[in-house]
Amino acid sequence: MLINIGAEFGTHLETSEIAIELIDILNKIPEKEFILDFKDVVFITMNFAQAYYTAKLDSDKRISEINFSDNVKMTMGSADEAVNP
Numbered sequence: 001m002l003i004n005i006g007a008e009f010g011t012h013l014e015t016s017e018i019a020i021e022l023i024d025i026l027n028k029i030p031e032k033e034f035i036l037d038f039k040d041v042v043f044i045t046m047n048f049a050q051a052y053y054t055a056k057l058d059s060d061k062r063i064s065e066i067n068f069s070d071n072v073k074m075t076m077g078s079a080d081e082a083v084n085p
Contacts, residue, residue: 001031006040013044016051023055023063032061039067049079057083 009018026034053076056063068076 001029001033002035002037004037004040006038011040011042013041013048015045016047019048019052020055022052023059023061026061026063027059034061034063036063036065037067038065038069038072041072042069044072044075046075046079049075050083052076053080053083 005013005022009022013019065076
């Protein structure tokens with residue numbers, strides 16, 4: 001299932017609560033695999049990114065991401081390394 005994160009959650013993802021809410025919603029959907037499209041997301045905080053990867057690790061769902069902007073890719077990459085050393 002493909003989900004446009006910018007359309008569903010906004011273009012600026014600034015809090016850990018948004019990340020936790022996102023994964024909680026995915027966990028309630030019967031689908032097992034998700035592709036999250038970040039094409040419309042222009043800004044995320046490290047708090048969002050770290051909470052996202054932490055919640056993703058705890059989820060039984062297969063979640064992948066596509067279309068990171070350069071800024072989002074840098075923040076998400078740093079957070080992924082911090083959570084998954």
